[in-house]
Amino acid sequence: MSYDGNVTTETRTTLNRDRVVEAAVAYADTHGIDDMSMRKLGAELGVEAMSLYNHVDDKADLFNGMIDYVFGSIQLPDPGLEWKAQTRAIGKEAMEQFGNHSWVVFLLMQQGNTGPGSLQFMDRVVSIFLDAGFNENDTHHAWQMLASHTMGYAFQSAVAPDSHEYAKLEPQLPQLAAAFPNVARIAPNLFNCAYDEEYLFGLEIIIDGLESRLN
Amino acid sequence: MSYDGNVTTETRTTLNRDRVVEAAVAYADTHGIDDMSMRKLGAELGVEAMSLYNHVDDKADLFNGMIDYVFGSIQLPDPGLEWKAQTRAIGKEAMEQFGNHSWVVFLLMQQGNTGPGSLQFMDRVVSIFLDAGFNENDTHHAWQMLASHTMGYAFQSAVAPDSHEYAKLEPQLPQLAAAFPNVARIAPNLFNCAYDEEYLFGLEIIIDGLESRLN
């Protein structure tokens, strides 16, 4: 009555790559990615730092696993929907996951990303445009633009100062307003920026622009 | 016959913040930002690591100086030009500088950025739209979209695998093509992507989308 062998026995939970990656994701979510060291992550799992290296090549490899985990968690839309609806759905979902795990953008910046989860995701996005009748060239444009737009907003919302930081620079607001009058005029919008809505606003412009090439 | 006192004497070049920041920029340009440690940067200036701290609070402070340096080096367009021409010019210039110093995107991701150089730059960009007659709300949209688009492409082009990396994964191309057929179809475009042109393509779409709100 033995299973595959890869399955953890019930009497004793041993470490494996997935458990390490998931713990890393959880740690980064709560403490931030910069705070995560191999020793701390090990401690979280009740294990010494070096033990992690039995399941992970590198810290970079662990990061790749984390990136892949997030891409794998992006819900994909029904392929039967119209391409515009699919694009909106996938964009929204991606932004949400990037928001949930804002460190991915940082990790993506630090190292490339060609794990299976990410390629799978990319393949699905690309298929939307190819299936809709875009040629390879325009599909590539679409991919690049969507990727940039999405990464850009995830990026912006990840670095955006929180209300605490805004409060801290409140005292010097008058001088700032004098030196940078144009910024001052849109300051209220900046302070209360809802990046999700902002993202969707831009997404519509992109979709419109792409649609005009479909004929 | 003494100057201000802040001016370096001619017989002896002493360190100052600008020299430190410029050396850091040069170092990051040639060796990459990850390779730059305070010790190595000190060595480059013929000085011990700790000496740098006389001119810089922190490594983060040094990073801020570097970011500000790059933003300050972005050439600004003639304010007399039409808003669309100004937007194109500033976008192109920004992309070029981000390309010259591809680590800025990484640094911006790591820490916010509210130095005088960056605020100055932002103020100028915002002024383009306000002067063109956009209201505060749409100006804010424009800023956010342009910033995302620009950061996104700088980001993409910074992480894009170089030809060496592509060559390395050439052998496994057949399996990849089988598993990710849609990606495979646009692979040639991905491999030869000219991010600058791609950026400009998207910029026109954005400009068109913004223009439709100007009435």
Add this chain to the structure above:
DNA sequence: CATCGTATGCGTACACTGTAAGCGTACGGT
């Protein structure tokens, strides 16, 4: 010219990082 405070560079030290190398042990298959 002598003196002195201050600015700035240097040396040392500490806590922390990723990870290489080797050791011990407990499990699963025979």
Add this chain to the structure above:
DNA sequence: ACCGTACGCTTACAGTGTACGCATACGATG
């Protein structure tokens, strides 16, 4: 009952940012 192997532990090392205290050389002053 045995044994090979997978996996966790221990130790160690080079490298990081930076706090602290000392040394020196400069510009201003008497």
